[in-house]
Amino acid sequence: MSEAAGxxxxxxxxxxxxxxxxxxxxxxxLTIGAISFGGGVVAYLREYIVRGEQWMDDEEFxxxxxxxxxxxxxxxxxxSVIIGDRIRGAAGAIAAAVGILLxxxxxxxxxxxxxxxxxxxxxVNHFLGGVAAAAVxxxxxxALQLGHKQLVHLRDFLLVMATFVAISLLHQSLIIVILxxxxxxxxxxxxxxxxxxEPKPPRTREPIRLAGHR
Amino acid sequence: MHxxxxxxxxxxxxxxxxxxxxxxTAVLPEMRRILVGHFHWLxxxxxxxxxxIGQIAPGPNMLMVLVIGYRLAGALGxxxxxxxxxxxxxxITFFVNRVWKHFExxxxxxxxxxxxxxxxxxxxxxxxxxxAKISIVDFVTGLIAVAVFAILxxxxxxxxxxxxxxxxxxxxxxxx
Numbered sequence: 001m002s003e004a005a006g007x008x009x010x011x012x013x014x015x016x017x018x019x020x021x022x023x024x025x026x027x028x029x030l031t032i033g034a035i036s037f038g039g040g041v042v043a044y045l046r047e048y049i050v051r052g053e054q055w056m057d058d059e060e061f062x063x064x065x066x067x068x069x070x071x072x073x074x075x076x077x078x079x080s081v082i083i084g085d086r087i088r089g090a091a092g093a094i095a096a097a098v099g100i101l102l103x104x105x106x107x108x109x110x111x112x113x114x115x116x117x118x119x120x121x122x123x124v125n126h127f128l129g130g131v132a133a134a135a136v137x138x139x140x141x142x143a144l145q146l147g148h149k150q151l152v153h154l155r156d157f158l159l160v161m162a163t164f165v166a167i168s169l170l171h172q173s174l175i176i177v178i179l180x181x182x183x184x185x186x187x188x189x190x191x192x193x194x195x196x197x198e199p200k201p202p203r204t205r206e207p208i209r210l211a212g213h214r
Numbered sequence: 215m216h217x218x219x220x221x222x223x224x225x226x227x228x229x230x231x232x233x234x235x236x237x238x239t240a241v242l243p244e245m246r247r248i249l250v251g252h253f254h255w256l257x258x259x260x261x262x263x264x265x266x267i268g269q270i271a272p273g274p275n276m277l278m279v280l281v282i283g284y285r286l287a288g289a290l291g292x293x294x295x296x297x298x299x300x301x302x303x304x305x306i307t308f309f310v311n312r313v314w315k316h317f318e319x320x321x322x323x324x325x326x327x328x329x330x331x332x333x334x335x336x337x338x339x340x341x342x343x344x345x346a347k348i349s350i351v352d353f354v355t356g357l358i359a360v361a362v363f364a365i366l367x368x369x370x371x372x373x374x375x376x377x378x379x380x381x382x383x384x385x386x387x388x389x390x
Contacts, residue, residue: 185332
């Protein structure tokens with residue numbers, strides 16, 4: 001549906017972007033940054049930017065997400081930079097990134113300083129130990145849900161295995177693994193290296209549903 | 215001594231920032247390897263507990279790196295770690311996003327997106343394994359991890375709620 005657009009490739013947003021003030025942009029990202037407990041910030045972004053404010057349609061959001069999660073960095077922050085830039089340019093990117101990070105920064109530093117003052121307290125140790133264990137369950141669920149959506153071919157699974165084995169079992173440095181496995185992975189998907197003309201898989205980057213909103 | 219530590223923090227977190235393919239969880243094994251294994255700046259227990267602080271705050275969980283910076287080098291450490299960990303990626307994303315659409319339809323662009331996706335999932339699993347190794351220490355913590363996984367995998371529940379419940383259960387089981 002996006003090829004129907006004229007000279008510009010991005011589809012027309014529901015709200016004209018010049019009408020979005022930097023202050024309201026900042027406020028929306030600040031809100032998301034303040035309420036997105038339990039991870040899943042991407043789902044909150046989609047809820048607010050696409051459904052709530054309608055600054056972007058879903059197609060462009062998913063396109064931004066694809067870029068944001070391919071590049072290094074936290075996906076939520078990358079996505080905020082991209083959305084902010086597309087709505088209000090460089091100033092928008094800064095407003096969005098600061099907005100998404102500011103509330104968490106305040107909370108994490110407050111909790112962190114309280115923790116550091118009480119880190120010999122057994123109750124604190126026990127509570128945080130349970131939190132970490134619960135986080136393992138959450139991370140596993142996120143990874144498997146992403147895997148369901150994105151792993152299609154045998155070579156996908158081989159790349160997952162190779163990466164996991166290299167890092168977790170062979171204890172190789174992440175830098176080495178990315179420098180070795182990364183180019184191999186990209187070459188495996190370059191059409192001239194596998195030239196089977198297989199159909200492009202459907203858009204696989206639907207944000208996972210793990211977020212507690214609504 | 216202090217200046218050396220600040221400089222070390224700067225390059226460690228800038229480097230981690232550049233290799234965070236597929237999000238923050240991906241760098242946890244390397245972060246632990248460097249901070250706990252190489253420099254001995256933190257114990258596994260401290261690493262686990264600071265990681266947990268990130269879980270109970272809103273926004274990206276990896277903001278917990280600020281607490282690591284603060285723990286190791288005070289307020290300046292938190293600032294340096296924050297800038298080193300976030301600024302490089304923001305710049306990369308900002309500029310690459312602007313040129314990305316010029317490569318629309320390029321086989322290389324598609325190859326990068328498709329190829330890096332499984333690598334990112336492998337890294338995410340490795341990060342999960344790292345957290346599991348240092349946090350699943352007995353029957354109760356194992357049970358909490360399995361239960362949270364099962365609930366989230368099959369139901370749509372706010373993870374933050376389960377994270378807090380996990381902490382409270384452990385607190386009560388092990389006593390105050």
